[in-house]
Amino acid sequence: MSRTYEEWKAAAAALELDGRPFIDGRRVEASSGGTIPKTNPATGEVISQIGDCREADVDLAVAAARRAYESGEWARAGAGFRRERLLELARLIETRSDEFALLESLDMGKPVRESSTIDAPGSAALYRFYGEAIEKLEDLIPVTPPGSTALVTRESLGVIGVIVPWNYPLEIATWKAAPALAAGNTLVLKPPVEASHSALLLAELAVEAGIPAGVLNIVTGRGSVVGKALALHHDVDMLAFTGSTEVAKQLQQYAGQSNMKRLALEAGGKSSNLVFADCDDLELAAQKAAFGAFYNQGEICSANSRIFVERSVYQEFLDLLAQASQSYLPGDPLDPATGVGSLVSESHADGVWATIENARRDGTIVAGGRRPEINGSTAFIEPTIVTDVAPDHEVHTREIFGPVAVVTPFDTEEEAIAKANETEYGLAASVWTGSLARAHRVSQRLVAGTVSVNTVDALGFTTPFGGFKQSGYGRDLSIHALENYTDYKTTWMQWG
Known part of the structure; x- marks a missing residue:
């Protein structure tokens, strides 16, 4: 029990x-x-x-x-x-x-x-x-x-x-x-x-x-x-x-x-998550994207923190993602009802918070962006969704190791693949599509040790886990x- x-x-x-x-x-x-x-x-x-x-x-x-x-x-x-x-x-x-x-x-x-x-x-x-x-x-x-x-x-x-x-x-x-x-x-x-x-x-x-x-x-x-x-x-x-x-x-x-x-x-890793308009269940994709970015306080090397969404469903997905992020609000780690706990230290939280503040200055905070004090500690950060930042911004390029996701629209499959591979890392990636042909085609071209299709960050005892490039x-x-x-x-x- x-x-x-x-x-x-x-x-x-x-x-x-x-x-x-x-x-x-x-x-x-x-x-x-x-x-x-x-x-x-x-x-x-x-x-x-x-x-x-x-x-x-x-x-x-x-x-x-x-x-x-x-x-x-x-x-x-x-x-x-x-x-x-x-x-x-x-x-x-x-x-x-x-x-x-x-x-x-x-x-x-x-x-x-x-x-x-x-x-x-x-x-x-x-x-x-x-x-x-x-x-x-x-x-x-x-x-x-x-x-x-x-x-x-x-x-x-x-x-x-x-x-x-x-x-x-x-x-x-x-x-x-x-x-x-x-x-x-x-x-x-x-x-x-x-x-x-x-x-x-x-x-x-x-x-x-x-x-x-x-x-x-x-x-x-x-x-x-x-x-x-x-x-x-x-x-x-x-x-x-x-x-x-x-x-x-x-x-x-x-x-x-x-x-x-x-x-x-x-x-290290800076994993991408590609969401195409032909995805069968956009709400599930958003829920899984929240999990992939915010689970374990975002302190995961393969966290799907770079989310690329086809423009025709971009706003709908963004709204669903913001809603799903509420399941990962921080609380006392000993409370079984807690969504996520604290970051590993206040000093690490300081670094993550500095990145959020830079994103607030240079782009848009869609959800989160707050640092509550719980039990006298400020090592807690709400899941934060960032948009409207340049491709070379640190939220796109640096492994933040905290609950921060950046969401960007794309127009074509070719553009999505290019954006996903535009990183020095190659640990993991996710693809959401209802097309089996697209799933095979895109997965083959993504430079990542694991590509999860219609889920995020999939792994198991029977499948190898590791990366390419500087992962x-x-x-x-x-x-x-x-x-x-x-x-x-x-x-x-x-x-x-």
Whole structure:
């Protein structure tokens, strides 16, 4: 049974938060002895102290991961053993689902309704997906000349560094950790300093599930220190990252400066949503567009924040979108009735608000454009719809990572495609049309890793997720994610 507002508040007050890093199977103090105050953005209250780790802590964690890998107790234990451990981890996540939900909500301000019904259960299900998948992969015996046999096997890479963002701290950590662990690697994961608690609880449950100590390590702290140390470390074999394009470019440099470690980078996005006049249900398109732009406070890398609408239905769609945006009004994240929560911090909200003010000066605010104070915090921003701005305005070009959408009319299909592709990013896009021919034609020409037709931001466990252009490379989710954390080995036997 779902909890009431009062029950969620009581459960949150009873939580004991531990921000110490997790290395070699146990909680430890950061070597510096320092901590970073962690504030609940929805209240401004300091709720815990996060370990301020340094390079020495990264060295300890990498050494633990290397020992665990070389011991073979995980990498060589067999797919069946890893399967059972990951299935048990999934079960434990489900038993602590409400606790994970509260940690996500208190850390980054998202509604507990979503974190309890989507984020935590979805993470458990993904560990189960990769646990089941790993036993079903097949190696190859290709054709070779007579007198020889070649075996082509997929081998784990070794020690994997993982850097994840704060908008989906548990889910995106799972997107990386689940396939990497299933393949037999060991991990050092750097959670976001803004939202570290769910990853720390995950590591504790991994040990409880029977995953050996040192296989999953969590090093907390600032990205400029911990993330950089991971990327430069000569004993990290591969680095998986989700975050900004700017940081992704830095990681490429660090990999080249160190051991040329391989990378999987899911970087920024500025996704387009094309609405054609032959759309079968304009009201549904508007409701989904509001979801695509404002869900999770707009803090989504693939948010459909650039909306292009055929001119003949432009005003009607704009009115429907403004109406639909009212379902995403901000409120206390612990209230199950809340549409969206707070942004991750007041400083981040300041940056989003500055963009809205620029749009107010240079264009038209159709809906929203207000910053209410809730529970003493000003980290809340209403979903905001912008029109009448130039194509090079920052609301068109910059990843705002907040509840801001810009809507622009178009006259022809060719113009819509050109506008959609007029960005340095290529993560996702959406198309609304009643014409199957147009759906195929336009989707083929959109430069995006995922094109959703008559919906927005579609993804699932069985389909790969990632981008083109400056949205990065490598794919999360699906069986293809295992390609990030394994590589082919050929064993050639000459017997005649």
